[in-house]
Amino acid sequence: MDAAPSTAPIAPAPVTQRVVIVGGGTAGWMAAAALARFLPASTRITLIESEAIGTVGVGEATIPGIRLFNQMLGLDEAQFLRATQGSFKLGIRFEGWSGADSGYIHAFGSIGRALGLVPFHHYWLRGGGGANPASLWGHMASAQAAMAGRFAPDPGRPDLPSGLAWAYHFDASLYAALLRRHAEATGVVRIEGRIGSVARDTGGRINHVVLEGGRREAGDLFIDCTGFRALLIGETLAEPFDDWSELLPCNRALAVAGERTSPLPPYTRAIAHGAGWRWRIPLQHRTGNGLVYDSRHLSDGEAADRLLSALRGEAVGEPRLLGFTAGRRRRAWVGNCVALGLAAGFLEPLESTSIHLIQSGIARLLEFWPGPMLQPVEIDAYNRLTEVEWRGIRDFLILHYHANARPEPFWAERRAVPLPDGLAARIALFRASGRVLRDGEELFAEPAWIQVLIGQGILPSGHHALADALSADELDDLLTLTRRHAAQVAARLPTHDAFLAAHCAAPVPKVCP
Incomplete structure (x- = not known):
């Protein structure tokens, strides 16, 4: 007598997906470590980066959500801080935004x-x-x-x-190195090299990238972590960039390391000056310093003088100039390409949101992780939620500039916009x-x-x-x-x-x- 047919569902065969992350740095290695932690073991994750391409890599200040990210990866807090020369952060001290002697703290908790x-x-x-x-x-x-x-x-x-409630200050380059070790230990494959070209299929999606030297790397999903260049989302897919510089006009930053300060304050400092603001981030081995400014109101040379004259102790190295435009790609997910970090857009680090935007982009990607087929409605939902988040942070930053009480022309303009x-x-x-x-x-x-x-x-x-x-x-x-x-x-x-x-x-x- 034949056995009765089973009513149990038949498990589908695992789908092997190929994820290609183009670009390393903080964004690339955060993505690699998180995807390796949560995706099926059958997923092949490859990260392509070149040691010859520098990263922004300044001292980084964060907000409390970074603790959850590290915990999900299984990173011990004390070991993480030792590896990144990190310190604790209870908030941001704003100084001079309503006049020379004014100040308040935006504390967590x-x-x-x-x-x-x-x-x-x-x-x-x-x-x-x-x-x-x-x-x-x-x-x-x-x-x-x-x-x-x-x-x-x-x-x-x-x-x-x-x-x-607390977050951290840490050396961004050391954090990327820590995540790289963690990701490679869990199976992420790193390829050293520069991208020479990007090939698309007949439907317009990215099919593969070609490294200088001819090596091809194909994928089902590509993650663009190429920084301001936005090689995939911008240069290849031509996704428009929404320019927010009318609302947030600062377009330059100078960054330089300084000697370690003592005692180490458990907060970031955001100090207003005549054409923007400067940051001070206390690390165990040095102090991260930077000056954000509007180049219409301050020349690069004047900005360097202002930054260096405000240091406590000697500078470690020369100031690095970063040019930027506030704004974001209209869509962060286009076809089979997702942009993270600077490739997705830039908002000045006034409220320490840069790392958070990478983290939330990764979390949202996992929430809408595609199955065997990409679903346009899910991609649209991802992009809607991303836009809401970016605009909310943008408006929070605008508030600081709008509600100021400084006399300089730059600040008067901010009140009038x-x-x-x-x-x-x-x-x-x-x-x-x-x-x-x-x-x-x-x-x-x-x-x-x-x-x-x-x-x-x-x-x-x-x-x-x-x-x-x-x-x-x-x-x-x-x-x-x-x-x-x-x-x-x-x-x-x-x-x-x-x-x-x-x-x-x-x-x-x-x-x-």
Whole structure:
């Protein structure tokens, strides 16, 4: 008697896909490491790069999402920091954006303690916070720890979260090297060489690339990590570039390493100057310095003088000039090509979003990872979500420039430029009621918008009506509790230098005699 036929589904044969990443650096090796971690073992991942082509490779500042990326790869935090000469980051200190002696911090983590549906800052506003804007940061553990130079991953009490959140500063070239070792150990194949030409099939998709010397590398999906050149998405597929320089006109940056500072502050500094701003990123072995500027208001020579005169200690090497245009490729995914990093676009690193945009592009690619056939509707969804994210970050950067109080012509121009409609509406709503309107799953959450709006001098004239439900005594108790909590969390942390020395100290670089 024949056996009854099985009703179990028959598993399809595995589909072997060939992924070709063109370009290395941070973007290429982040993509390689992540795809090797999450794609089926049958997927062949190849990365093509040339040692002869330099990368931007400056000291990098990040936002807290990088912790999740590293954790997903299985990178130990202390080992990662040792390998990249890294330090911890609790936020960004903005200096001089409203005048020579002005300053505020955009700290990571929570502000105070929300009650029900009402965010904490509405209670702070009701309690008279608008008359003393700087008092807002007295209710943030991360802000208090940052300005005191303290750090540790404090667990807090289980019933009362600490409110701390952190990211990192690190050497971008060392991070790329760490990811390369990690990716190659998990099967990624690296090919040394430069691309000589790119071949397309009859449908217009990329079929293969040809290296100088004649080697061909075919693929099913190509990832463009070729930096500003955008070899695949731009030169080959001619995807238009949306120029945002009218809204974000800075088009030059000078970067130079400086001597290590001590103590190491657990925050990035963004210091305004007459035609832009400069950064200071503290690493264990050196300090990353840079000056971002609008070349219509400052010459390259003047910018170099301004940058070098502001260094603490001696410069390590000569300043490197980077030219750029703010904007993005209209679509980041075209056919069988996905652009990541500078190939996808550029937004100045005012809020340390460069690494995040690579990370989110990779995460979104995995979310819409194609099966045996590319689905146009999924590619369209990827591109819509990418556009929302980029525009949200763009508007957040514009806010810093628009709400300034500096006298120079560059800054006066920034105040006068009409805002994108969504940003204008967001500012108007906050001025009226203290409410923060966010667009879907955009990157920056309410605490970020609140700190920059208030830090840049945009203060609400009202607060949420439900904040009036507390009695005067209850309101005072809430404000006292959150202020005390922030101070106590910061006070029990060791200094940033002490924590690094005890847990994450990088080897001292060898010095040639």
